[in-house]
Amino acid sequence: MPDIVLNIQNISKSFGALKASDGVSLDLREGEIHALIGPNGAGKSTLISQVAGKLKPDTGKIDLLGSDVTKLSIAERAKLGLGRTFQISELAMDYTVLENVMLGALGKRGGAFRFFMPVMKDAELRECAQSAIERVGLSRHMHKITSELSHGQRRQLEVAVALTLEPKVFLMDEPMAGMGAEGSKMLTGFLDDLRQQAPILLVEHDMDAVFALADRISVLVYGKVIATGNVDFIRNHDEVRRAYLGEEAT
Numbered sequence: 001m002p003d004i005v006l007n008i009q010n011i012s013k014s015f016g017a018l019k020a021s022d023g024v025s026l027d028l029r030e031g032e033i034h035a036l037i038g039p040n041g042a043g044k045s046t047l048i049s050q051v052a053g054k055l056k057p058d059t060g061k062i063d064l065l066g067s068d069v070t071k072l073s074i075a076e077r078a079k080l081g082l083g084r085t086f087q088i089s090e091l092a093m094d095y096t097v098l099e100n101v102m103l104g105a106l107g108k109r110g111g112a113f114r115f116f117m118p119v120m121k122d123a124e125l126r127e128c129a130q131s132a133i134e135r136v137g138l139s140r141h142m143h144k145i146t147s148e149l150s151h152g153q154r155r156q157l158e159v160a161v162a163l164t165l166e167p168k169v170f171l172m173d174e175p176m177a178g179m180g181a182e183g184s185k186m187l188t189g190f191l192d193d194l195r196q197q198a199p200i201l202l203v204e205h206d207m208d209a210v211f212a213l214a215d216r217i218s219v220l221v222y223g224k225v226i227a228t229g230n231v232d233f234i235r236n237h238d239e240v241r242r243a244y245l246g247e248e249a250t
């Protein structure tokens with residue numbers, strides 16, 4: 001039996017009459033990338049927000065590394081080992097790459113953002129930040145102001161910030177969005193390695209990346225999981241082809 005690190009059990013979430021999550025169950029296992037795909041509005045971001053703690057499910061349960069986290073805050077989940085990168089960037093655009101990552105590393109200690117300069121002189125934080133920046137391939141841009149980075153580099157930076165928390169599980173919402181071919185290729189290679197450190201629940205529209213990376217794929221349509229399986233299973237699944245993949249799977 002594989003080690004299940006994240007177990008989503010029968011989650012439902014409504015916005016008025018709309019069921020954005022409708023009895024969703026899926027799990028994430030040690031060492032894997034589990035991709036969540038589906039048409040626009042299918043409920044992928046809503047599900048990810050519930051796992052992250054941004055939204056509370058109406059019903060159902062979420063276990064993270066054996067603990068019930070359904071009622072825990074974003075910060076409490078992060079402390080247990082949940083790392084995340086989102087569609088909407090949470091980077092401080094006027095700060096440098098190093099400063100952004102150091103602020104992320106500060107979060108690992110549960111420290112509040114009080115005095116900026118003393119934080120920047122903290123050797124241990126600096127080392128932790130520099131090593132995360134090296135891992136994502138941004139060393140050359142360490143002292144660049146974040147607003148001057150390309151879109152792809154900002155996504156790399158978001159991953160570096162998340163890495164400082166040494167997450168045991170990663171949530172990623174469309175990391176490839178807005179990236180050029182070169183950037184997507186680089187990030188695909190990076191995520192391929194990253195799964196060994198922490199399994200990834202990945203929401204992604206870029207099907208080349210999903211088919212290249214995913215160990216398993218779950219397909220969400222109108223808030224329900226209609227299929228879960230490996231790449232071949234999903235590519236050849238009649239209902240999935242009708243509902244989402246269409247000609248892309250051929």
Ligand SMILES: Nc1ncnc2c1ncn2[C@@H]1O[C@H](COP(=O)(O)OP(=O)(O)OP(=O)(O)O)[C@@H](O)[C@H]1O
Binds near residue numbers: 015018038039045046
């Ligand atoms: N805060 C909200 N209030 C009301 N409706 C919402 C809210 N958030 C999402 N929805 C609705 O819930 C449904 C699912 O949205 P969600 O953003 O989760 O889909 P998605 O699969 O992530 O879409 P996309 O691929 O376009 O990002 C949509 O119909 C959306 O309009």
